[in-house]
Amino acid sequence: MEKAIIIADDDEMNRSILRELFKNDFDILEAADGEQVLSLLEREKSRILVILLDIIMPKMTGIDVLKVMAEQKYLKSIPVILITGSTSKENEKISYEIGVSDIITKPYDSYIVKRRVENVLNLYIHKRHLEQMVRTQTVKIQEQAERLKKTNDFVIDTLSTVVEFRDLESGAHIFRIRTFTRILLKKAEEKGLFVCDSIETEEKIINASAMHDIGKIATPDYILLKPGKLTPDEFEIMKNHTLQGCSILSRLHYINDAEFYKYCYDICRFHHERYDGSGYPDRLKGDEIPFWAQIVALADVYDALVSERVYKKAFTHEEAVRMINDGECGVFSAGLLQCFNEVKDIFQEYENTTVRLESVFS
Numbered sequence: 549m550e551k552a553i554i555i556a557d558d559d560e561m562n563r564s565i566l567r568e569l570f571k572n573d574f575d576i577l578e579a580a581d582g583e584q585v586l587s588l589l590e591r592e593k594s595r596i597l598v599i600l601l602d603i604i605m606p607k608m609t610g611i612d613v614l615k616v617m618a619e620q621k622y623l624k625s626i627p628v629i630l631i632t633g634s635t636s637k638e639n640e641k642i643s644y645e646i647g648v649s650d651i652i653t654k655p656y657d658s659y660i661v662k663r664r665v666e667n668v669l670n671l672y673i674h675k676r677h678l679e680q681m682v683r684t685q686t687v688k689i690q691e692q693a694e695r696l697k698k699t700n701d702f703v704i705d706t707l708s709t710v711v712e713f714r715d716l717e718s719g720a721h722i723f724r725i726r727t728f729t730r731i732l733l734k735k736a737e738e739k740g741l742f743v744c745d746s747i748e749t750e751e752k753i754i755n756a757s758a759m760h761d762i763g764k765i766a767t768p769d770y771i772l773l774k775p776g777k778l779t780p781d782e783f784e785i786m787k788n789h790t791l792q793g794c795s796i797l798s799r800l801h802y803i804n805d806a807e808f809y810k811y812c813y814d815i816c817r818f819h820h821e822r823y824d825g826s827g828y829p830d831r832l833k834g835d836e837i838p839f840w841a842q843i844v845a846l847a848d849v850y851d852a853l854v855s856e857r858v859y860k861k862a863f864t865h866e867e868a869v870r871m872i873n874d875g876e877c878g879v880f881s882a883g884l885l886q887c888f889n890e891v892k893d894i895f896q897e898y899e900n901t902t903v904r905l906e907s908v909f910s
Contacts, residue, residue, distance in 0.1 A: 550575045550595065551574055551575065551595050551596075551597050552576070552577050552595050552596050552597065553574045553575075553576065553597055553598045553600065554577045554578070554579060554589070554599040555570075555576060555578050555600045556578075556579040556581075556582070556585045556599065556601045556602055556605065556610070556613070557580070557600075557605070557631070558580050558602065558604070558605045558606055559602075562602070562654075563578050563580075566600055566631070566661070569658055569661060569662050570662070570665070574597065575595075577592060577596070580606075581605050581607040581608065582605050582608025582609060582610065582612055583607045583608055585599065585601065585613050586608070586613060589617070589626075593622070593626070596626055597626070597669060597672075598627050598629065598665060598668060598669055598672075599627070599629070600629050600631050600665070601613060601629065601631070602630070602631060603630060603632040603634050603643075604632065604633070610632070610643075611639065611642060611643065611646070614628060614643060614646045614648060617647075623646075623647040627649035627650075627669070627671075627672050628648050628649055629648070629649055629651070629652060629664065629665060629668060630643055630648055630650070630651040630652065631661070632652075632653065632654060633653070649668045649671075649672075650664055650668055652664060721851060721855065722758045724847075724851050724899070725757050725758065725760065725847050725851060726754050726755070726757055726758055728846075728847035728851065728895060728898075729753065729754050729757040729843055729844055729847050730750075730754050731891050731894055731895065732843045732847060732888065732891065733750060733840075733843055735887040735891050736839070736843065736884070736887050739886070739887060741883045741884070742839050742840075749807070752807060752808045752811050753811050753840045755808070756808060756812040756815050756840070757815055757843075757844045757847070759812045759815060759816055760793070760816060760819045760844050760848060761789065761793070762793045762796055763788070763789035763792030763793030763796060764789045764792075764793075766788075766792040766795075766796070767785065767786060767788075767789050767792070768785065771786055772786075774858070774859065775858050775859055776859060777859065787820070787828045787829060788829075790817050790818075790819070790820055790829050791817065791829055793816035793817070794813055794816050794817050797812055797813055797816060811840055814838040815838075815841050815844050817829065817830070817841075818830070818837050818838060818841035818845075819844045819848060820845065821842075821845070822878040823837065823842070823879045826878065826879065827845075827878060834881075842880065842881065843884065845878070846872070846880055846888055849872060849877045849878065850868055850872065850895060850899075851899070853868035853871060853872070853877065854868050854899045855899075865892075865895070865896045865899060869889075872888065873885060873889070
């Protein structure tokens with residue numbers, strides 16, 4: 549389909565002059581008033597490259613046509629050049645504010661008109677090319693980000709599964725931790741205790757929660773699988789899994805998302821810290837502990853209590869809730885405990901699940 553330009557002027561002589569200038573380059577569409585311009589535009593918009601528009605015309609002025617084109621978003625893809633005998637600076641100002649590409653004042657030189665039309669067209673063609681390049685690159689970046697996310701998720705799930713198999717877990721501990729983290733995080737946001745910048749940030753924290761115990765990969769079996777209570781020396785070795793996890797993370801060069809890495813690192817290192825400073829490894833106190841690590845800590849404690857382990861039988865949901873509130877399993881902030889108590893019944897619904905629950909509260 550041949551590309552076209554619209555020449556809009558109520559003076560036949562003016563249209564004839566412009567028609568002669570461009571007849572060898574484009575299909576010429578003519579309009580004698582503003583309504584005809586809009587009619588042509590609606591019918592032929594897919595092939596119109598540029599509009600040469602007079603200001604003073606019957607039915608609708610050139611300014612009126614510009615306003616309609618701006619409202620209907622035509623000016624984003626079709627440049628308009630005013631060719632007018634009006635010397636009104638106010639009209640020029642209004643036209644530029646609406647979005648006209650250029651203004652040529654009569655009387656004009658034919659060569660200048662042709663060159664200025666060519667320049668405007670070249671700018672628009674270049675702009676469209678750049679926009680297409682941006683769209684293409686955006687799609688590529690999104691595809692790369694999705695591939696990277698899938699790789700991250702695969703590695704996280706693999707590492708977490710290795711830990712679970714070594715720890716003789718049921719295979720669903722990590723999925724439950726993600727679910728409990730999501731539930732607590734949503735409730736904390738609802739109550740104004742924590743603000744996530746975006747849905748992406750929430751997902752990063754939830755996914756990072758799966759990394760909390762990866763340091764157990766380096767914990768000896770005789771400690772990890774011991775059926776009874778650990779000795780003080782053994783407990784010191786067990787506590788080291790927080791630092792071992794950070795060491796493992798530092799070797800995972802595929803994590804090139806600084807924000808995600810920070811959540812993983814903080815959760816690995818600080819998920820055994822307690823609000824009163826009695827935790828480990830750094831004995832952080834109060835809000836020195838990153839809030840996302842506090843959330844995962846509570847989620848981990850609850851799941852540990854209601855799950856059977858080599859060293860203990862499972863507690864009931866009611867016993868677990870009481871122990872957490874009484875501080876028998878470490879001290880948590882009053883705000884976080886309030887969040888927990890408001891969602892504890894939802895926790896109970898999922899405490900024995902063995903399937904992935906990433907869609908919960910999403």
